[in-house]
Amino acid sequence: MTEAAVLIDPVPAMDSEAAVVHPVGIEMVHRSRPEDAFPQNWVRLGHDRFSVEALLPHDHPFFAPVAEDRHDPLLVAEAMRQAAMLAFHAGYGVPLGHHFLMADLEYVCHPEHLAVGGGPTAIDVEVYCSDLKWRGGLPAQGRVGWAVHRGGRLAATGTGATRFTTPKAYRRIRQDVPTEGISIPRTAPVPASRAGRTRAEDVVLSETGRDGVWGLRVDTRHPTLFQRPNDHVPGMLLLEAARQAACLVAGGGGMVPAEASTRFHRYAEFGSPCWIRAVVLPESAGDTVTLRVTGNQDGKPVFSTLLSGPLVRA
Template sequence: MAVALLELEPGLDRELGRGPLRERGPEREARLVRQGPLQGARQGSYEGLHGGSYEDSQGGAYGGVRQALGGESAAGCPLDDGCAFDRTVPRRLVHRSAVSEVLLTRWRALGDNTFEIAAQWPRGHSFYTPMGHRAHDPMLVAETLRQAGLLIAHAEFGVPLGHQFLMWGLTYEMTEEGLRLDGTPAAVTARATCHDIKTRGRSLAGLRLAVELHRDGVLVGRGETSFHCVSPSAYARLRPIDLDRAWATAEAPLPEPVEPGLVGRDRAQDVVLAPTGEGNAWSLRVDRRHPVLFDHPVDHVPGMAVMEGMRQAARLAMGSAPAMPVGFSADFARYVEFGSPCTVVAEVEGPAEGGGSVVRARVVQDGVTAASGRLVMLPVAV
């Protein structure tokens, strides 16, 4: 479902996005040589989201810049080669503070607005734990899509670091084979194509990224994510919120969680729901100390935390039977704010085509639906 942007004051729409669009051929190469890979970056270096720089050992030339950032030209290392998984992309390109949370390892441009991206899913993750010792947590798919959109926006469309991203939707569907857990980390290759590209002058304002996921050369899943890019000045007018104050608001005492085992968790800190006593409704439990869901300070509840709330509510609605979301379609209509009660409602809709159950979930705050989701929950043998 498409979600409209907020109503903007006159002139503010022109401030959505400030990075240069992807030029074609020599024009793009000349810009990269002049000023580095991103607008405002020093030639030969890459300015980080949280400070610091990523040095380009080849002095800022076009090929050197792409390789320094972890990318390749179409003639470079093929992404089904082992070298594609040797190192992660710079963490700042995917808005992560912890290197351990970066799933993407390399990318290359195939043509206008089409890319290949390599990702590696760990056999064990501190939060996205394996499902029944047989499958990777499908939420790794969602995080891969989120990171892919950020990577392409920054590294290929030139959106400056420090810009905010408004995610409107994220959808994926995976086969069981695509989620299988082997004796080594999963090497995943994504073919990503940009659609519905929106611009403000020469700046990227938003796009929809459609992705096909492959393992061992076999198509195992598909997904999409859509977002808008907002400059710091525009974001400050959209959301005149002091980050330190918002972050402090999130320190409110946490309600007691539901029993961890009921939502497939071993630790209370990984439970994002609390009982309400109202049937298929639970309170969203926001713990800003969580090292994965809150990898760095933010002024609202992150989209991945909202999706985790819907996932856990779907399992509770099914009677807590072990199940994993092999399909997930999430729409985000507004931010989920700190400091205001938020309820997650989930109901089983019926059987899913191909097995499992369809669950509908809503995230409601201040009487308004902030996010909604359709999950296909497949039973997991334990």
């Protein structure tokens, strides 16, 4: 895998009067709990460029440190995703009721710059918006690039494609799907330690009796993965499923998903089995493993992810 292609050259900010620092409300990053909202403030650097200050918690119960003392790459990816939502809502005026849909997400983390300290870690997330298409005076879709710095050092980069829909248009897309889905797993989770987790309630996979294949466990009571009622399985839960499947296939102490490239093909629905498959690829060598993880539901692909990162010693 190669580093996500984003601009990382410093660009001067706008004049001091224009570069106003704005606080962030948790509703602007689609969170209902303050502990799950990571952006703290934002400033506009240019017409399509923003700087977001975010805090990575050192003791988050779900996004816990990996490999003993590194911030979870999925925590960094979530901070980037939230920064993008903030940029579009606050910077372009996309109404809060609009739906934020990501078609793909790529990131590359540099674990050497993501050590966990004794308190929250401040990061600067630069957000770059491009290829915007407009409808009714608002952006309807576009691409996003991220560059994450910690203490002046590049800690991560990423790219993604996103689009926005009004509540009315979203309901047309979803047609007869209930507006609120409830799912409580009836299957037992795989052992948490094998899935790269410490708590059973965070495990999103169950055994199927088939090598390299697991069933997706969706629990809408999970406080971090489900911030509010939803009519489909959130993308972050699918990314977590990919990570857990990769850890199960890698064996030992699992692996750290330092790099990921994900394509979301369709919504994962409640009430129908979703099968997660993982396979180690030939590119794996030494202490680094590369895997492909896919999700399928009702015979159709839901997502595909290419993961790469260091193995964790058991």
